[in-house]
Amino acid sequence: MNIAQLLRIVELHDPATRVHLENVRDGCYRLGRAMGYKDGHAEAIAEAGLLHDVGKLHVPNFVLSKPARLDPHEFTIVKYHPEQGAELATRVNRKRLAMWIELHHERLDGTGYPRGLTAEFIPREVQLLTVVDVFDALSAPRPYRAERTMKESINELHSEVTVGRLNGEMVQAYLEIIGAPSAVPAYDLRATLVG
Ligand SMILES: [Fe+2]
Numbered sequence: 091m092n093i094a095q096l097l098r099i100v101e102l103h104d105p106a107t108r109v110h111l112e113n114v115r116d117g118c119y120r121l122g123r124a125m126g127y128k129d130g131h132a133e134a135i136a137e138a139g140l141l142h143d144v145g146k147l148h149v150p151n152f153v154l155s156k157p158a159r160l161d162p163h164e165f166t167i168v169k170y171h172p173e174q175g176a177e178l179a180t181r182v183n184r185k186r187l188a189m190w191i192e193l194h195h196e197r198l199d200g201t202g203y204p205r206g207l208t209a210e211f212i213p214r215e216v217q218l219l220t221v222v223d224v225f226d227a228l229s230a231p232r233p234y235r236a237e238r239t240m241k242e243s244i245n246e247l248h249s250e251v252t253v254g255r256l257n258g259e260m261v262q263a264y265l266e267i268i269g270a271p272s273a274v275p276a277y278d279l280r281a282t283l284v285g
Pocket of ligand 1: 142171194195
């Protein structure tokens with residue numbers, strides 16, 4: 091099996107995941123370059139972005155498209171997808187990306203899964219992929235809630251930084267890349283005015 095074949099299977103299983111993977115790939119490349127990574131390294135992060143959710147092949151479609159919040163049992167199933175994605179990446183000759191894929195749901199404050207790692211143990215490439223992933227997930231329509239506006243997604247992203255779950259420097263850089271209105275959070279603007 092090669093990457094194109096794997097992605098085709100993902101698309102047949104859940105078209106929304108395929109769209110998400112393309113978005114995250116593009117965002118990872120752009121943010122990677124903006125954060126100073128050389129072209130080849132940004133490409134590698136982008137490829138990890140393209141593959142990061144392929145483990146969702148192991149999650150039944152009725153769970154992925156459930157028009158309500160997941161129950162604890164369903165969430166347990168979903169929580170395996172980073173490790174299963176890492177395994178699938180190895181099968182398409184991308185073993186070097188497996189660790190990044192496995193860690194893409196870790197959060198800087200240790201509240202992520204599967205390992206509950208904290209910032210110092212999460213590679214910066216993974217922190218970058220996570221920022222792009224979270225923003226695309228926040229922006230995407232979901233069966234169980236109304237679509238967020240851009241402003242609401244940006245506010246959610248800022249609150250993830252405030253509670254210590256996402257890398258603030260990367261969030262800021264990403265919002266600038268996508269031309270988000272009010273890329274600078276309100277508290278920073280106030281500080282600027284007072285200072
Ligand atoms: Fe994921």
